[in-house]
């Protein structure tokens with residue numbers, strides 16, 4: 413059962429299935445100095461900051477590229493060249509930030525937990541108490557590697573009490589899981605156009621404290637990833653430095669209309685929680701087991717253990733689901749053999765039930781009687 417455009421449904425962590433209206437919003441050309449485009453850009457930026465309830469204290473600084481560009485730009489802009497960070501890792505996106513800090517030459521200490529285990533806020537407190545040279549704590553909100561929800565509020569409290577700054581990779585959670593700066597104080601949070609806000613891929617952004625940005629001049633190792641400079645130019649001229657992804661921004665504005673029409677954070681988060689529940693329950697009926705217990709599972713992407721049945725072969729499972737118009741995602745775990753199915757994007761009950769039906773038919777075609785893992 414294909415989508416209205418005939419494209420398969422993407423049950424992945426991105427790129428994601430987008431609404432027809434969002435795709436249609438790209439059927440024009442805009443000049444970067446076009447007044448209509450400048451207005452759209454300003455509107456997108458202010459809507460994003462409002463989602464974090466940060467209008468009075470923070471600004472949205474967008475950057476061309478995928479989400480990782482925004483992560484690298486933010487770390488390079490905000491962490492002074494001789495600054496030191498504490499990086500919390502429990503998956504591939506945490507490791508990616510370690511690589512960024514290595515390449516940009518910023519010193520850091522790691523607190524690593526297994527992929528199915530959130531960081532303990534007490535451990536963070538002990539490390540901060542013993543290391544006055546740590547200025548920033550860096551963490552991932554939802555670690556998309558496993559789908560785990562990290563305790564961002566508890567950690568933010570510890571970090572604030574110790575007078576340090578928090579940087580959150582909120583990429584896969586922003587817009588669906590609450591990130592209210594009044595409850596979760598952060599210096600910066602990064603996300604992109606193409607995750608829970610359901611725009612098309614092509615731009616990332618950071619929501620950054622104005623006070624922190626004012627102090628960030630000259631920190632960046634990079635010209636194109638310098639968010640201080642991007643911010644300054646955008647404030648002064650209302651324009652992007654370098655060619656803006658015009659179509660992506662106009663599609664994003666439309667996607668934000670749909671977000672608001674759906675009821676914002678409550679509506680979007682509610683739909684994803686329903687998607688997640690339908691998926692987990694339906695897969696459990698076929699014997700599949702999730703990596704994470706319910707209390708650690710974010711309603712973003714679900715990791716399932718590989719079935720033990722000798723007839724099960726992941727590549728042919730993947731191909732047969734794709735033939736039925738559902739695209740899933742391989743696992744990225746080191747702790748267990750697994751695959752993932754996403755709950756985000758322009759998908760609802762019908763699509764989740766369609767995906768379950770496709771899994772059921774595929775298992776039967778493969779001669780697999782149960783999804784139960786070893």
Ligand SMILES: *Cc1c(COP(=O)(O)O)cnc(C)c1O
Pocket residue numbers: 425426478479480481483505552554555556581582583584604
């Ligand atoms: C998707 C994602 C990113 C960015 O990945 P890109 O492929 O560069 O868009 C970063 N962090 C997390 C947690 C993500 O889910």
